[in-house]
Amino acid sequence: MGLVRPVDLKVQPVPYQVRYEVLQKIVKTLERFESASGDTGRRAVEMEASVARKSGSGQSYRFNASVLLRDLLKTKGKLPQESAAGGRVKRVGTTIKLTRSDAMRLLEGAVVDEAILAENGYNTGKLEREVEDLQLSSAGHKYTSCIRCNTKFDRLQIMSPATCRFHVQRKRYNRDTREGEYACCGETTSSTSFLALGCKTLPHHVFRSETFDAMSQISPFKSTADIQGDANVLALDCEMAFTSLGYELIRLTVVDFFTSKLVFDEIVRPFGEVIDLNSEFSGVHAIEDHKSITFAEMLTQVLSKSMINGNSILIGHGMENDLNVLRLIHRKVIDTAILYPRGKFKSSLKDLAFEVVSKRIQSGEHDSSEDAIATMCVLKAKLEIPLSQTIWD
Ligand SMILES: [Zn+2]
Ligand SMILES: [Zn+2]
Incomplete structure (x- = not known):
């Protein structure tokens, strides 16, 4: 079959080259399931154009394209005659097991654009440092x-x-x-x-530094870009406390996306003197020396080839808070608060988990692993990845 090209659109959500590549992927996917006919190219062009038309930004284009590719795989190349309304594919009766690489492609498609990360309070290492309003x-x-x-x-x-x-x-x-x-x-x-x-x-007032500059004075930001390692997928959840130095990390929990296994869970000693552990939210009631590690020890354990590295996809809800208290600059982020926007306010994980996956969480104290797992479930539901699949080929 000859090469096919995306149709011209007045407004392009992404550069032409990106559309071209997506179109070739659609063609390849279709060809897996049908003997290539003149029709394959035409259907692929229409599918790509429909994704491009309904996507208002590069972010949503990439996301919609990955959803389309996933749907094509699930339905073996047969979208319900390309429902003109661009509606969703009908649920397939049987649960289809995804391969790890299928899931990875979906996840890669949901990774947030760097500019959007910056808008949402993430340190991308590129922002002008503002002077704190003091x-x-x-x-x-x-x-x-x-x-x-x-x-x-x-x-x-x-x-x-x-x-x-x-x-x-x-x-x-x-x-x-x-x-x-x-x-x-x-x-x-x-x-x-x-x-x-x-x-x-x-007996004390509390504050929270809002600028990266002020945060760096307690502990500098570190980029994960140079840390080599596996392209793993990890959900993070942090608990924070108010201390004499502001708002600091006191617990980090990391759960593996593919196995749902807890891979890290430690109480971390803050740099400042504790004022309030926020126990009713954090679930942390005491920080004892023999049951906790220092911030530096935490970083050494967590930043590694097999855990958080430059290739990891990190998942969280409103994760700018987590990455900022961890003082990490990380490029590949999926944030369910960004995937499910709620007008001008951020959606709460509690509401989302209930609405999307009927999961009741945070009925009592926060439990970090419960939050990390709820975030993963919300994301899996969005990407239509089977919630309970823990074995991947
Ligand atoms: Zn006060
Ligand atoms: Zn009250």
Whole structure:
């Protein structure tokens, strides 16, 4: 069969060369299942064009193309007569086992573009470093607002006793009473009770550095690009605590995508003095020396040929938070908060897991491996990878 070329479109979501390559992949896939006829090329061109027309960005083009290729494999090259509406392929009755390379191709297609990572708060190593908005006074104070109670305080005096009164959870709008309500204790925003100021009191205010520059001062960012190793796929989940130095990693959990096995789970000692372990969310109640490792030890164990390396695909939900506390710059990322956008707010993993895979999580304390596994399930559902498949050829 002669070479086929993508049809011209006024707006191209990706460079022509990328469309050309995708088209050749579609042709190859079709040829696996049918003896090449004049029709194969025409169908492939139409399929590619339909993907290009419905994709508003390079990101969605690559994603839609990988979904199409996967669907073609599943249906052995027969899309339900290319439903003109571009609708989804009908569910095939039997569960089809994917090969590892099929799954890898789908995952590669869901890897987030670097520019989108940067927009979502990931350190791509290329951003201008902004200067942190700190009010430095001549007397050597570093004033900042407490992110819990909004009181202005001197960061250099963070360990001196203070009164920080706050609500553990955000307020939500209650449609019945038509007012704001705190999920933690049920206090309403109109309440005149003393408790309306907050249901928890701690002796210190807290802050969180937002710039990569400020984060680097505690521990520098490290790029995984030069770490050689296997093209593995890992789901990450971190727990963080407030310390005298800000917001720091206290636990890292890593789960292997293909086997769902826990490959790393350690409590990590922060650099600063602990103010609040966020136990109700983090599930970490104490950091004991003999049951924890240092940040440097964590990096040595985790950055390796067989674990996190330059070729790894890392999966997480709102993973900019995780990678930033790990101080990692990593290129191949799949973020379920980006794959499932919810208007201007990020979707919560709890809601997503329930909506997408009917999984109830975080009913009590957060459990890192539960979160990592829920994230993987959400992603598998999106890519239509069988949830329970743990053996791959
Ligand atoms: Zn409260
Ligand atoms: Zn405070």
